[in-house]
Amino acid sequence: MNQQLQDRLNQIPEKLLSDAFLKSQGLGNELGFWIFDHPPEDELQVREYLEFVIQMLKKKHSNLRVTHINLLHALKDYLDSRNFTQKAIQMQKIKGDKALLKAITGPLHMDKFAPYLMQQIDIEHQDVVLISGVGSVWPVLRAHNLLNKFHALLGHKPLVLFYPGAYSGQSLTLFNRIPSNNYYRAFKLVP
Structure with missing residues (x-):
């Protein structure tokens, strides 16, 4: 177990329950988008802790409506x-990864996929949105595209993206290897 990561993970509940987080206070009119970056090799530790936090919040803070989007599960449900789904599997077998990626670009455009997610999680009745599975859906879905589209859809509801890689406060580097030059209007959840 990565103890330094565990120390950071243990700060999440207090952060999620704070009024400043829930009301997006002190962000200078920015949206309440947060990123919890972590070493990609510790993804399983983060997944386990995320499940723990979700269950703890349900039991001890049932008034707080927290939803979790696992992007891999959501992507499969959307394709289903x-x-x-079956067409995509057959295409991949016959034509390969590049052809499949090109073919699903249209159906997975954020103008279609992001509203689908909002509808599935019943966003109007949620207080906090947690997103995981970024590494599992790359390169089919890109975190910056999702965050950019969610800006228009979430309003001021706080969102936390669990990210297997590094976030500098300006750019994301997936798996600590794949840099992105995009600017993100998000904050580090736990430094």
Whole structure:
């Protein structure tokens, strides 16, 4: 177990329950988007802790409506809802990864996928949105595209993206290897 990571993880509940977090206070009119970056090799430790936090919040703070989006599960459900999963599997087998990636670019455009997610989680009745699974859906989905689209859809509801890589406060580096030059209007949840 990565003890330094565990110390950071242990700070999450207090952060999520703070009024400043829940009301997006002190952010200078920025949206309440937060990133919890972590070493990619410790993804399983983060997943286990995330499940613990979700269960703890349900039991001890049942008035706080927290939803969790696992992007891999959501992606599969979305493709299933469009009757595209089996077609995608066959295409990948016959034509390969590049052809599949090109073919699903349209159906997975954020103008379609992000509203689907909002509808599935019943965003109007949520207080906090937690997102995981970024590494599992790359390169099909990109974190910056999702965050950019969610800006318009979430309003001032706080969102936390659990990210397997590094976040500098300006850019994300997936798996600590794949840099992105995009600017993000998000804050580090726990430094």
